[in-house]
Amino acid sequence: MSSPTISVRIQAMRFEAQGVVSVELRAPEGGELPPFEAGAHVDLHLPNGIVRSYSLSNPPTERHRYVVGVLNDRNSRGGSRYVHEQLRVGATIAISAPRNNFPLDESAAHSVLIAGGIGITPISCMYGRLGRQGKSVELFYCARSRKEAAFTAELLGQPGVSSHFDDEAGAPPDLRGFLASRPKDAHFYCCGPTPMLNAFESICEELGLPNVHIERFAAEKVAPVQSGSYVAELARSKTSVTVPAGKSLLDALLDAGVNVDHSCREGVCGACETRVLEGELDHRDGVLSKSERAAGKSMMVCVSGCKGQRLVLDI
Template structure:
């Protein structure tokens, strides 16, 4: 559920991309106008069964008037990807959000290394094409369980740039990220999208190799319990409305803000999509999201109110 405004999109094309993966080509329907987007962006699909799911855009930002997402039929699907694979049809309509970007591409980097795991190729492919279109130095490392489960292979084989493939069944081992990432200049920007174990390995590898510019995007929320400094109860001053609300044990900050009449966009309620990002004016946040980087958390300028808490007794939000 989301209180954000949505657009009506027409399902123009459904295409088999790999085993268990389809792409969905969405076009504006009725009075809808698709906003432009940057590489690394995602949109929310508001499914007829009541679920909201976020998917990365894989087509070129230069293409106006269409959004293309790649969707893996998740083995543990709770009804999102399963519904898309079984029920979605060409010609049907969906409510979608405008694009958001928590995985922004630095197009000024001297060199970029992009790492994709499985369906994580969707934003990575878009970013890779964008860098190459701009004449930038970039290389791609694409990891998947098998070649038949790897989407966009035909497109990647046709790109005149360095692309390294690692298929677990052919290599008979999981990818050694240190082997693939070592030896790069320290000003290189690294990007990774894929399953949680790969992202964790990517972050620790970049840190151990002394690479300061490491960027990730998660599909699923990281399990982040409250910190030892987290307060069981705290007050929140709402700067725009002048109200003050109390967050008591067991209450969710987002729920309390919505009940107080705050106009806050939200979607995943898991700290992954970034739609509920809210400006922090005062107080110390207990960050539990999977969106903000370590530096952004340290800056304490914004928070994801759907999952995060507070380390101080008082919090002031710009709502």
């Protein structure tokens, strides 16, 4: 089954930077929206039939609204382009309840937040949350240029906030040097474009940093390509479903009458995360970290599959 949705009104849209708008969402009749935590996102079910996930940037204490930041992606497949070109104030759309694949550990002695471009949306929420609690936190905000960096007026100049703009510095940020100079027991968070996240994960692994958290904008492999068939055994249901070549595990389960929560179908929202009991997984999502993938305890059934002949799911 698809995830249940909430009806919201577009209360305001604001130009935040070149190619970036913020969208404020409120309940049509007023009142409170479901609670959320720093790092959470909502799925926007756009009127053109596309579902996209966007991080919440406003404080979790604000129960009367959600605010998301949307980059007009040059490679948009219809989501961000629709938001920028056709979505208008006053329109009513459906959204998911907030989900959090990028949770903040508020007990950390020190938190290091790194944002690349539009990755500032969840990171700014985290920074504000920790700051209001009087926690030790620093934010490193990176972008190709200052004019493409959203929320700079609110963030730059705040305690613990530093920035790097490629066009002004004449080079990309020195992530290795930055990370190596921070306390090893800190919690490190990064959200940004794929090359930055890959570099961040690699450097953290080399430095032996134990507390590393990332959030990706998109799955690394978009299409759920499966070269061969396999059998998915459903442990609790005591049934099995054959997944033919070229078909996603989610579609095979749905076609067999198995109710599976899902939303984006692109491996980024986390709605379809399913516990795995056995099987060699072919991860194709943008949610799980390297360590979570290696553990093989869960998968996003909308895009990920099985490398072997048999998969056992906790369904």
